[in-house]
Amino acid sequence: MKKLILFAFASIITLISCEKKSTEPQVLEEPQEVIQDKEVALDHTALVNNEEVAVNQNMCKYINELKMKVDEISSSDNLDYDSAQKELQETLVNLMSSCTIAGTDGHKKLHQYLFPIKENIESLNTNQDKSFAIIKENLAHISCKE
Numbered sequence: 001m002k003k004l005i006l007f008a009f010a011s012i013i014t015l016i017s018c019e020k021k022s023t024e025p026q027v028l029e030e031p032q033e034v035i036q037d038k039e040v041a042l043d044h045t046a047l048v049n050n051e052e053v054a055v056n057q058n059m060c061k062y063i064n065e066l067k068m069k070v071d072e073i074s075s076s077d078n079l080d081y082d083s084a085q086k087e088l089q090e091t092l093v094n095l096m097s098s099c100t101i102a103g104t105d106g107h108k109k110l111h112q113y114l115f116p117i118k119e120n121i122e123s124l125n126t127n128q129d130k131s132f133a134i135i136k137e138n139l140a141h142i143s144c145k146e
Helices: 002-022 057-074 081-097 105-122 128-139
Strands: 032-035 038-041 044-048 051-055 142-144
Touching: 044 057, 044 105, 051 057, 051 105, 057 081, 057 128, 057 142, 081 105, 081 128, 105 128, 105 142
Parallel strands: none
Antiparallel strands: 032 038, 044 051, 044 142
C-alpha cells in the first residue's frame, strides 16, 4: 500500500511540475527565469546524449545524486530493490521538482531519458534486474558538473 501511495505521489508531482512550469514563459537567450518569487539561474550544463543543456544548480545536484545512488546500489552485495526503489524515487521527485527548463529543447532531451528511468524505478520491485539495467543505461546518457 505504501508503494502505491508513493507511486501516486511521484506521478502527481511529475505531472504538476511539468505542466505548471511548461506554461511559464521561457527565455532562451538569458539563462534564468523567475520561479516562486526567486530568480533561478541556469548556470550549470548537463550533457544529455553529448548535447549541452542549461540547467540550474539543484537539477545538476539531483542528477549527480541519482547517478551516485545507482552506482552505490549496483556495487552492493545485497541488493535490496525495495530500499533502492524508495531512494531513487525520492531523488527523482526532487530532480523533477527543481526543474526550471520546461518548454525548452533541453527539457525534451532530458525527458527522453528521465521518463524511462521513472517508469523503471516504479517497476523496480517487480522487474528487478531488467528495470535496474534500463535505469543504468539511461543514466549513462546524462551527466552534469557542479
